[in-house]
Amino acid sequence: MRDENCIFCKILDGVIPGVKIREDDDFIAILDAFPNRKWMTLVITKEHVDSDILSKDDDFIAKYFQAAKKVSNILKKWLKVDRVWLAVEWLEVNHAHIKLYPFYDWIWFANGIWSWNQASVEELQAVADEIKNNQ
Numbered sequence: 001m002r003d004e005n006c007i008f009c010k011i012l013d014g015v016i017p018g019v020k021i022r023e024d025d026d027f028i029a030i031l032d033a034f035p036n037r038k039w040m041t042l043v044i045t046k047e048h049v050d051s052d053i054l055s056k057d058d059d060f061i062a063k064y065f066q067a068a069k070k071v072s073n074i075l076k077k078w079l080k081v082d083r084v085w086l087a088v089e090w091l092e093v094n095h096a097h098i099k100l101y102p103f104y105d106w107i108w109f110a111n112g113i114w115s116w117n118q119a120s121v122e123e124l125q126a127v128a129d130e131i132k133n134n135q
């Protein structure tokens with residue numbers, strides 16, 4: 001199912017470019033094109049599902065968080081970070097998405113190293129290629 005006004009549906013249909021770092025039957029992980037932290041990654045459902053994730057059935061929630069864990073492990077290995085933070089909200093796009101934020105250090109946390117910036121598709125693709133080559 002698709003929502004024609006939804007930016008994530010447009011990414012899934014290739015109307016808007018999105019740089020993928022992982023995919024399975026139900027979810028894809030893309031590098032955020034407007035990251036408020038460097039290499040912020042979104043795990044989104046392949047179907048247009050509303051973003052009230054915790055209202056869904058247990059099986060969906062389990063599969064979704066397992067997919068997020070796999071993406072977190074990719075980011076940890078690639079970026080050599082100990083932690084990846086996870087956030088779930090619906091403020092901008094009402095299509096289910098889990099935000100993953102690699103945690104670098106407390107200085108980064110205090111200042112933000114890439115606040116509300118935009119990354120080019122080329123820059124994101126170079127990162128995705130690097131991740132793929134290091135798995």
Ligand SMILES: [Zn+2]
Pocket residue numbers: 002003006007008009010047048049094095
């Ligand atoms: Zn959508």
